[in-house]
Amino acid sequence: MTTEALTVVGSRGSRTRRRIFTVVAHVLLVGASILMLYPLLWMLASTFRPENEIFTSSSLWPSSWSIDAYFRGWSGLRVSFGTFFLNSFVIAILSIAGNVFACSLAAYAFARLQFRGRNFWFALMLMTLMLPYHVTLIPQYVLFLNLGWVNSFLPLVVPKFLAADAFFIFLMVQFFRGLPKELDEAAMMDGCSPWRIYWKIIMPLSLPVLATAAIFTFIWTWDDFLGPLIYLSEMRQYTVQLGLRTFVDSTGQSDFGGMLAMSVLTLVPVFLFFLFFQRLLIEGIATTGMKR
Amino acid sequence: MTARSMETGVSATGRAVAKTGVWARIWQQDGPGYLFLLPWLIGFFGLTVGPMITSLYLSFTNFDLLTTPDWVGAANYTRMFTNDPKFAAAMRVTFFFVIFSVPLKLAFALAVAMLLNRGLKGLPLYRAVFYLPSLLGGSVAIAILWRQLFAGDGLVNQFLANFGIIGPSWISNPNYSLWTLIILSVWQFGSPMIIFLAGLRQIPQDMYEAASLDGASKWRQFWKITLPLLTPVVFFNAIVQTIDAFKSFTPAFVISGGTGQPINSTLFYTLYLYQEAFGFFRMGYASALAWFLLLMIAAFTAFSFLTSKYWVHYDD
Numbered sequence A: 001m002t003t004e005a006l007t008v009v010g011s012r013g014s015r016t017r018r019r020i021f022t023v024v025a026h027v028l029l030v031g032a033s034i035l036m037l038y039p040l041l042w043m044l045a046s047t048f049r050p051e052n053e054i055f056t057s058s059s060l061w062p063s064s065w066s067i068d069a070y071f072r073g074w075s076g077l078r079v080s081f082g083t084f085f086l087n088s089f090v091i092a093i094l095s096i097a098g099n100v101f102a103c104s105l106a107a108y109a110f111a112r113l114q115f116r117g118r119n120f121w122f123a124l125m126l127m128t129l130m131l132p133y134h135v136t137l138i139p140q141y142v143l144f145l146n147l148g149w150v151n152s153f154l155p156l157v158v159p160k161f162l163a164a165d166a167f168f169i170f171l172m173v174q175f176f177r178g179l180p181k182e183l184d185e186a187a188m189m190d191g192c193s194p195w196r197i198y199w200k201i202i203m204p205l206s207l208p209v210l211a212t213a214a215i216f217t218f219i220w221t222w223d224d225f226l227g228p229l230i231y232l233s234e235m236r237q238y239t240v241q242l243g244l245r246t247f248v249d250s251t252g253q254s255d256f257g258g259m260l261a262m263s264v265l266t267l268v269p270v271f272l273f274f275l276f277f278q279r280l281l282i283e284g285i286a287t288t289g290m291k292r
Numbered sequence B: 001m002t003a004r005s006m007e008t009g010v011s012a013t014g015r016a017v018a019k020t021g022v023w024a025r026i027w028q029q030d031g032p033g034y035l036f037l038l039p040w041l042i043g044f045f046g047l048t049v050g051p052m053i054t055s056l057y058l059s060f061t062n063f064d065l066l067t068t069p070d071w072v073g074a075a076n077y078t079r080m081f082t083n084d085p086k087f088a089a090a091m092r093v094t095f096f097f098v099i100f101s102v103p104l105k106l107a108f109a110l111a112v113a114m115l116l117n118r119g120l121k122g123l124p125l126y127r128a129v130f131y132l133p134s135l136l137g138g139s140v141a142i143a144i145l146w147r148q149l150f151a152g153d154g155l156v157n158q159f160l161a162n163f164g165i166i167g168p169s170w171i172s173n174p175n176y177s178l179w180t181l182i183i184l185s186v187w188q189f190g191s192p193m194i195i196f197l198a199g200l201r202q203i204p205q206d207m208y209e210a211a212s213l214d215g216a217s218k219w220r221q222f223w224k225i226t227l228p229l230l231t232p233v234v235f236f237n238a239i240v241q242t243i244d245a246f247k248s249f250t251p252a253f254v255i256s257g258g259t260g261q262p263i264n265s266t267l268f269y270t271l272y273l274y275q276e277a278f279g280f281f282r283m284g285y286a287s288a289l290a291w292f293l294l295l296m297i298a299a300f301t302a303f304s305f306l307t308s309k310y311w312v313h314y315d316d
Helices: A002-046 A068-074 A081-112 A118-130 A134-146 A154-161 A166-177 A181-189 A194-205 A207-223 A226-231 A240-250 A256-288 B002-058 B075-082 B085-116 B123-136 B140-149 B155-161 B177-187 B190-201 B205-213 B218-246 B250-255 B269-279 B283-311
Strands: none
Touching: A002 A256, A002 B085, A002 B123, A002 B140, A068 A081, A068 A256, A081 A118, A081 A154, A081 A166, A081 A194, A081 A207, A081 A240, A081 A256, A081 B002, A118 A166, A118 B002, A118 B283, A134 A154, A134 A226, A134 B002, A134 B269, A134 B283, A154 A226, A154 B002, A166 A207, A181 A194, A194 A207, A194 B002, A207 A240, A207 A256, A226 A240, A240 A256, A240 B140, A256 B123, A256 B140, A256 B190, B002 B283, B075 B283, B085 B123, B085 B177, B085 B190, B085 B218, B085 B269, B123 B140, B123 B190, B140 B155, B140 B177, B140 B250, B177 B250, B190 B218, B205 B218, B218 B283, B250 B269, B269 B283
8 A cells, every 4th residue: 555655656756857857858959959040040031131230130030121132142253153053953963863873773783683793892882981082082083184074064973873972872772672572583583684673673662762862962962062173163164062162252251141142042952852851861861870 | 437426416516505505604693783783893993993093102102283193102101290280280180170079969969869769749840950950061051151150240259249258250260260160060960869869769668667667767777778778879970970070171161261271270181182182283192191091091990890899789
């Protein structure tokens, strides 16, 4: 009887304790969320407020609204940001095509086909994941220079068609291995070639992983800075990241509003992916440990 | 006689069949695999193995891109360690950055993940909010924002002014400039947090129930159950984040305008490598820098794996 009474009291006590914990946790988390998002929201607000207010106001609500900064920024350089956006989109879309196609071919071989040396090549592929790209940077530059590809998109795109982003091979191998083997075996019995099995069975079943690879490819190439910085030197070929950087160097000190407005615009595509494919992104990170 | 000639004839054609059969069998067995692997193989040799060997060779030469490489032996490497104050500065900056940003980032990630893992309502919303900075953080736009936040008349100082504090220009003060980059890195704790959350979910709840029955405090449960069982995830996150921190480039480039200033206080290793290679066209020296970076990362990874058996708990 006494023990029964004790447990009742105990559970009531722990229930209040739990409630206090919940309130404290929410207060902490909301505080942290505000702190994390404040800079982003402030940047957004600053693009709509009068130029002189950017340096004096820490509020998130402009005293008067204007979208002038977007027009100023859009044509703030010799070449308009429209060109930079177009270039970035072209590079991103070609990169997606390259990565999805070349990486899935290699992943299919590693996951499904029997051939001598498979484990050897697979181990080498995993080793390239750890490699800092700096050790290949200079010879690759020399190679592309000799091919006459510098000052074009080719050095940024062609490596994707050669499955240079080995991370996606790894991602797809994991997924392909999870597909039921009976499908290929039955198709093989019916005389299907490996190519048909890849194209007609594996690829249609792998849309989730192909979508993940496509989205991450987009975000990575969209944000890539070093590649375009090295290979593109004419302004009409610049990507948005190079355009922004040029903006900082040339007019950034005089037109803060325009610079922040263009910064916001370059974040919009990635933010839209975040909005619509958040689950896919978070699952991708949780299951494979991608860094972003 | 006819019988014998017939016999040899048969065996000859038999051998011929067997011979083409061997090649056909090899083709049948290995051909498709290598065909599918072909794009990757071309890339692997053309863009990875070949360039690696070339850059190793270049690291023993002076090479300015226009004239042929000039063999200088180990001179580039000896210069790095004996006669290059900028290299020493870059090493200091990079190690300082790695040593402070990685543990702080992981500590935040783990603390928030543990708070979120207690069955709180609104988990998806919180997770999304904390993840957003790591998704956006690698861009030039965020580096520009950071430059503005920590400028002399930036948002941080506007905020401090409310308390009567007149802050310095954090970006252009060599005592603080690197810290602004560390804060930028810690701000992006979202993706390791997601990995921690996934790891925390793998820990069976009944272990905690058993521990509570035995009277173990929450604090003790953290040190005796959560942390040991989470060490594989901690290990993974630490390696990925450390390698990433070694390779960090864009924020330092944008915030310092590509210079690594003030007084080399943001001269990240990769920024120095970029300057040497594409600013001064000292490609040989830059190759030596690249190979030393590879050695540092390899040594760090090997060291982590070798020591992991003493602190990483593997369930087997």
